[in-house]
Amino acid sequence: MTVAEFGKAVKNLKGKRTPLTIKQKREARWGFFFLSPWMIGFLLFYLLPMIASFAFSLTKFNPAVPDETVYIGFTNWIRAIFRDKEVLLSFTRTIHFAAISLPVGLIFALFLAILLNSENVIGKTIYRTLFYMPSMIPLVATVLIWNGVLNEHTGWINILIERFTGIQATGTDGIRWLADPQLVYYAYTMFGLWGVGNAMIIFLAAVQGVPTELYEAAEIDGASWFRRLFSITLPLITPVIFYQLVLGVIGSLQYFLAPFVLNQGTGFPEGKTRFYMVYFYKQSFSFFNMGYGATLAWLMFIVALIITIFLFGTAKYWVYYATEEK
Amino acid sequence: MRKLLYVISILIVASMLFTACSPAVQEEVEEAAEEIAEEVVEEVEEPEEVEEPSGDVVEIRWFVGLGAGSDAGTFEAQQAVVDGFNATHDDIELILEIVDNEVAYDTLATQIAAGNAPDIVGPVGVRGRDTFYGAWLDLQPLIESTGYDLSDFDPALVDFYNIEGQGQLGIPFASYPSFMIFNKDLFDEAGAAYPPAAYGEPYVWADGTEAEWNMDTLKELSMFMTVDASGNDATMEEFDPANIVQFGFQNQWTDPRGIGTFFGAGSFLEDDGVTAQIPEEWQAAWKWTYDGWWTDWFIPNGPYGGAEFLQHGGGPFGSGNLAMVHIHTWYAAPWALDGSFVFDFAATPSYNGTVTSKMHADTFGIPKGTDNPEEAFTVLAYLLSPEIAPQLLTIYGAQPARLSLQEGYLDTYSETNFPGMDLNWDVVVASTAYADNPNHEAWMPSFLETTDRYNEFWNYLANTPDLDVDAEIEALREDLQGIFDAYFEANP
Numbered sequence: 156m157t158v159a160e161f162g163k164a165v166k167n168l169k170g171k172r173t174p175l176t177i178k179q180k181r182e183a184r185w186g187f188f189f190l191s192p193w194m195i196g197f198l199l200f201y202l203l204p205m206i207a208s209f210a211f212s213l214t215k216f217n218p219a220v221p222d223e224t225v226y227i228g229f230t231n232w233i234r235a236i237f238r239d240k241e242v243l244l245s246f247t248r249t250i251h252f253a254a255i256s257l258p259v260g261l262i263f264a265l266f267l268a269i270l271l272n273s274e275n276v277i278g279k280t281i282y283r284t285l286f287y288m289p290s291m292i293p294l295v296a297t298v299l300i301w302n303g304v305l306n307e308h309t310g311w312i313n314i315l316i317e318r319f320t321g322i323q324a325t326g327t328d329g330i331r332w333l334a335d336p337q338l339v340y341y342a343y344t345m346f347g348l349w350g351v352g353n354a355m356i357i358f359l360a361a362v363q364g365v366p367t368e369l370y371e372a373a374e375i376d377g378a379s380w381f382r383r384l385f386s387i388t389l390p391l392i393t394p395v396i397f398y399q400l401v402l403g404v405i406g407s408l409q410y411f412l413a414p415f416v417l418n419q420g421t422g423f424p425e426g427k428t429r430f431y432m433v434y435f436y437k438q439s440f441s442f443f444n445m446g447y448g449a450t451l452a453w454l455m456f457i458v459a460l461i462i463t464i465f466l467f468g469t470a471k472y473w474v475y476y477a478t479e480e481k
Numbered sequence: 482m483r484k485l486l487y488v489i490s491i492l493i494v495a496s497m498l499f500t501a502c503s504p505a506v507q508e509e510v511e512e513a514a515e516e517i518a519e520e521v522v523e524e525v526e527e528p529e530e531v532e533e534p535s536g537d538v539v540e541i542r543w544f545v546g547l548g549a550g551s552d553a554g555t556f557e558a559q560q561a562v563v564d565g566f567n568a569t570h571d572d573i574e575l576i577l578e579i580v581d582n583e584v585a586y587d588t589l590a591t592q593i594a595a596g597n598a599p600d601i602v603g604p605v606g607v608r609g610r611d612t613f614y615g616a617w618l619d620l621q622p623l624i625e626s627t628g629y630d631l632s633d634f635d636p637a638l639v640d641f642y643n644i645e646g647q648g649q650l651g652i653p654f655a656s657y658p659s660f661m662i663f664n665k666d667l668f669d670e671a672g673a674a675y676p677p678a679a680y681g682e683p684y685v686w687a688d689g690t691e692a693e694w695n696m697d698t699l700k701e702l703s704m705f706m707t708v709d710a711s712g713n714d715a716t717m718e719e720f721d722p723a724n725i726v727q728f729g730f731q732n733q734w735t736d737p738r739g740i741g742t743f744f745g746a747g748s749f750l751e752d753d754g755v756t757a758q759i760p761e762e763w764q765a766a767w768k769w770t771y772d773g774w775w776t777d778w779f780i781p782n783g784p785y786g787g788a789e790f791l792q793h794g795g796g797p798f799g800s801g802n803l804a805m806v807h808i809h810t811w812y813a814a815p816w817a818l819d820g821s822f823v824f825d826f827a828a829t830p831s832y833n834g835t836v837t838s839k840m841h842a843d844t845f846g847i848p849k850g851t852d853n854p855e856e857a858f859t860v861l862a863y864l865l866s867p868e869i870a871p872q873l874l875t876i877y878g879a880q881p882a883r884l885s886l887q888e889g890y891l892d893t894y895s896e897t898n899f900p901g902m903d904l905n906w907d908v909v910v911a912s913t914a915y916a917d918n919p920n921h922e923a924w925m926p927s928f929l930e931t932t933d934r935y936n937e938f939w940n941y942l943a944n945t946p947d948l949d950v951d952a953e954i955e956a957l958r959e960d961l962q963g964i965f966d967a968y969f970e971a972n973p
Binding site for chain 2: 331
């Protein structure tokens with residue numbers, strides 16, 4: 156591209172557009188044609204429900220008596236933001252849990268990826284498969300399995316702790332992983348570690364994509380393993396870390412299944428597991444306050460959006476794109 | 482480019498969130514509930530082909546799942562009732578829809594909201610009915626237009642279903658009084674006398690002394706029947722509460738309202754209809770239970786709830802390691818009491834001289850959303866008829882509401898389900914006279930939210946020793962008042 160052509164292209168972007176040629180128009184039409192399934196799907200299954208959801212948030216809507224649905228303006232919004240203390244409490248619980256589970260999950264997945272990328276590990280394919288396999292188990296089954304594993308009376312974790320440390324871990328005075336408010340988030344984090352297979356695979360791909368010549372050069376310069384990790388590996392995979400972080404934050408805000416499977420969303424113990432989405436579910440589908448539930452969904456959307464925009468805002472300070480022009 | 486990136490990010494976030502906040506969550510939840518229950522929403526086999534009727538056939542969908550009838554063992558018998566109906570009615574085709582109890586409430590709400598309400602729902606108890614407060618059809622016009630004969634029912638029971646502002650929401654079908662069931666084997670082993678077989682009788686201790694059959698006596702007896710791994714009972718100083726292997730008593734499978742009613746009937750609502758209260762009898766019952774969990778040790782507390790020796794399909798009592806239980810007639814069935822030990826029925830103890838036997842009652846309701854109320858009522862009348870009702874009652878383990886069916890019914894039921902066992906059904910029948918009024922499952926403002934709150938309170942007590950129970954009760958009352966206030970603000 157010559158300087159003149161580049162200037163024209165920039166002008167096209169910024170100012171008036173030159174008319175498309177017949178060929179370009181045909182290409183554009185085909186482009187839209189191929190995009191249309193996604194666009195139609197988005198309109199029908201996301202945008203319309205979003206609009207409907209907002210409309211519901213302005214109503215008192217009980218699905219058991221749909222005939223009695225009435226428009227109530229922003230009453231639901233006022234209740235959620237100013238009056239319902241459980242909204243803030245459940246959101247705080249969610250953030251508290253995310254603050255524990257998210258770093259642990261990301262670091263564990265990265266640790267496994269780095270381990271499986273090591274030349275010193277024999278049978279990497281087998282380990283890779285083994286570590287990935289739990290991700291294929293439905294989450295409900297995973298939670299139920301862990302419920303058994305962490306049972307204070309018969310769970311093997313408590314039995315092992317008792318056997319090897321002599322601490323009374325089993326029985327009614329034992330370690331109550333799922334019933335002790337101080338321990339329950341750590342127990343739930345353990346469930347999550349079973350599902351790190353996907354994150355591990357993505358990290359592994361990223362780690363394998365780091366140019367080996369950088370390591371070779373660093374080794375010649377006498378860099379230690381840790382030095383290579385912190386100065387080469389981690390900076391070069393920051394785009395993937397960022398991607399995992401964004402997905403992890405959104406996933407944490409939506410955390411729902413484990414507390415629901417284990418205690419039907421009662422919040423046991425002491426309300427600690429009544430996370431935001433659990434509360435949203437209870438209001439919408441247990442209490443049948445569908446209008447209020449829609450409000451809670453919108454609130455979460457707004458909060459998640461702000462957090463995501465914030466994360467994108469920080470990206471320029473710590474995410475390194477090798478192809479990006481500074 | 483950066484703007485485009487932001488727009489795409491926003492769309493992705495929105496998509497993900499609204500996927501979570503949409504029926505997909507519901508599906509996930511239903512899937513979860515199904516896995517917990519290890520029972521998928523049951524698709525009942527289509528009825529066998531019946532002779533093709535002439536003219537228009539109205540399809541009537543019968544929804545089962547809010548109460549009894551969603552256990553696998555009942556499907557075939559209910560389908561037989563449906564087949565019998567279809568074989569004798571050319572103008573109506575009855576379709577049975579059985580939904581697992583775990584997901585039945587959500588399923589029904591979704592159907593109603595989607596304008597796809599079933600035509601008849603039941604058996605449904607007070608709790609199920611009030612969960613769908615305002616969704617039921619007033620049957621009075623249909624009763625009058627069809628000349629339905631109500632003379633075979635106790636008028637008080639008919640009135641039980643007449644709800645102010647909503648009308649006659651049901652016709653009595655079945656009742657399930659509560660009473661004591663005790664494990665005879667454990668009593669024999671301990672050398673203790675059985676609990677009283679009739680109301681008004683005292684409890685006779687092993688040494689021959691008599692005591693009024695009240696909550697104090699029950700507590701003392703229960704402590705005696707609670708045993709640790711070394712064989713010490715809970716009345717002994719050497720008793721080790723960390724190693725209990727047998728408990729004395731439990732109010733099994735009920736909630737704080739049910740447990741409160743064990744001491745006396747009451748309501749969370751004061752007579753003014755807007756103020757939250759905790760009846761004195763309920764406070765006493767809760768403290769008695771709390772002490773039973775944490776200081777007297779005769780009731781399994783939260784930590785013991787997961788103990789292996791109490792696990793059974795019939796709950797802790799079914800395990801054979803619980804001496805006494807207070808529960809309803811629906812429990813007196815082979816699925817719960819599988820014959821692994823000998824049991825019998827006994828009288829409910831009194832509190833301050835008054836006996837209260839909480840009552841469950843079932844009926845069939847017709848949702849307002851039905852397109853065919855007349856045909857639905859025809860089906861309802863068929864299910865309640867003296868010819869068909871006994872079949873269903875046997876399936877559900879219920880006592881008939883029809884006066885003409887009551888005599889001899891329990892004998893037949895007993896012979897069918899517990900052949901060869903000599904059971905004290907007289908005390909079961911007698912328990913009906915002590916039914917709770919107001920009923921412990923009666924409507925409250927924001928029914929489900931209120932239920933959720935007091936269950937959370939109860940879980941906290943069951944799992945936390947050394948609490949100031951009075952303070953917790955007051956905190957509960959304040960929270961309930963907040964829920965009630967919000968309800969009345971939205972529904973002036």
